Amino acid sequence: MIRLVLLRLSAFVLTLFAASVVLFITINVLPGSAAKAALGIDATAQAIQRFEAQNGLDRPLFVQYLDWLGRVFQGDFGKSFQNGVAVGPELLKRLPVTLELAVLAFIIANLIAVPLGAWAARRHQRATDRSVSFLATILGSIPNFWLATLLVLIFTLKLRWLPPGGFTPLSVNPWLNLRQMIMPALSLGLVSSALLIRIMRASMLEVLSTDYIRTASAKGAGGMVVVFRHAMRNALIPYLNVAAVEFGFLFGSVVVIEDIFLLPGVGSFVLVGIINRDYPVLLSAALAITVFVLTVNLVVDLAASLLDPRQVKARNA
Incomplete structure (x- = not known):
């Protein structure tokens, strides 16, 4: 290990x-x-x-x-060409906003993808499977900025349930923070769930076709027991690897969404840097995103190795 x-x-x-x-x-x-x-x-x-x-x-x-x-x-990320502000402290101040948005979107995507993908695999080639596959195709074809605009139109302008944007720290007002973050998170999470649904379905189908699953079914194990007790652990191994990459895409694709919802995160920082050709801002923000994505992939890669029964058996031998 x-x-x-x-x-x-x-x-x-x-x-x-x-x-x-x-x-x-x-x-x-x-x-x-x-x-x-x-x-x-x-x-x-x-x-x-x-x-x-x-x-x-x-x-x-x-x-x-x-x-x-x-x-x-040395921890010195330089100063902005535009206003002379130190980039490092500004980046640290914005990082929690983007991290919260990415985590919320990732949670939403997985809450949709894991049960739907497993359900579709369990009901392979039936109406349920076709419906879930159709839903994944629809979600995958929607641009997240278009979905964000639609959500604002419905929940802000029509229903007046949610604020159009802005950010309040979670520590200051958790309820207002959630109301401000739910639409940006949905904009990213719903679109991101499309790929994860397909991966979960494919992974679960592969596991359900193995001998030990057929043996468990032959011994009288119920459908839900087979899926969640016997198949889910092995199905999650390839799923986690793809989910880690998808989380990196989520973290790196917040630029437009943060601009639409006026969130003071790393994404909007990148956008300002692009517009102003501000090299210190662009380099620092891009490097922060890269470090975060690589770290997540490293952690998930190690977690997947721990979950893999073959490697567990090899370590115990």
């Missing part, structure tokens, strides 16, 4: 390093000028030159990367 953890941690570090290189190069070679975005379209050539020299943008790209990486290791 220790060897497995060390291997996964080594892969984590190497992947994070490669991702940081790709992020830095991609952001810096995109068309546009950070100096012009910060100084305005009327900035003179001398002012642009001075700005680039002050911020190290006139140096070779690999020198800029090494300097940025060294500062990141």
Whole structure:
């Protein structure tokens, strides 16, 4: 088990390093000028030159990367080109908002996907199975920003049940926080559940066709007992791997949703950085999302290894 953890941690570090290189190069070679975005379209050539020299943008790209990486290791994520605000503290302040949104959306997606996928597999090639597959197709074809707009139209403008946006910390007012976060979470979670329903259904179908499940059924075990006591654990192993990736997509796809609902999270921070060509903001936000996604994948990968009966048996041997 220790060897497995060390291997996964080594892969984590190497992947994070490669991702940081790709992020830095991609952001810096995109068309546009950070100096012009910060100084305005009327900035003179001398002012642009001075700005680039002050911020190290006139140096070779690999020198800029090494300097940025060294500062990141020291906990310094730089200052925004637009307002000079330190990026690190601002990112830490916004991270809980995005994390709460992603977790709520993930919970919603799994509450839909796990029971529906298992139910569809249990009722394979029947009306229930076809209905669930059709629902997954519909949910998967809906853009989350369109669904967000529809939810605002129904629950805010028509029914007046929920506020249109904004954010109140959970510690200040839990009820208001939930009312403000439910529509953004539904916008992401409903769309995300489409893929997870298919994965859960496919995984459960594979497990239900195995010999030990047929044996359990032949011994008189009820349908629900077979599904939830015997099949669910093995079906969750491939499902968890895909769910971890999907959670990463959720965390990284909050940009538009946070903008629609006026949530002060990492996603809206990224959007501001893109609009303003603010390299420190973009790099820090993108790196934070990357670290979070890789961490989740690492934890789920280890959890899946613990759940796998074959590896459990090997460790106990």
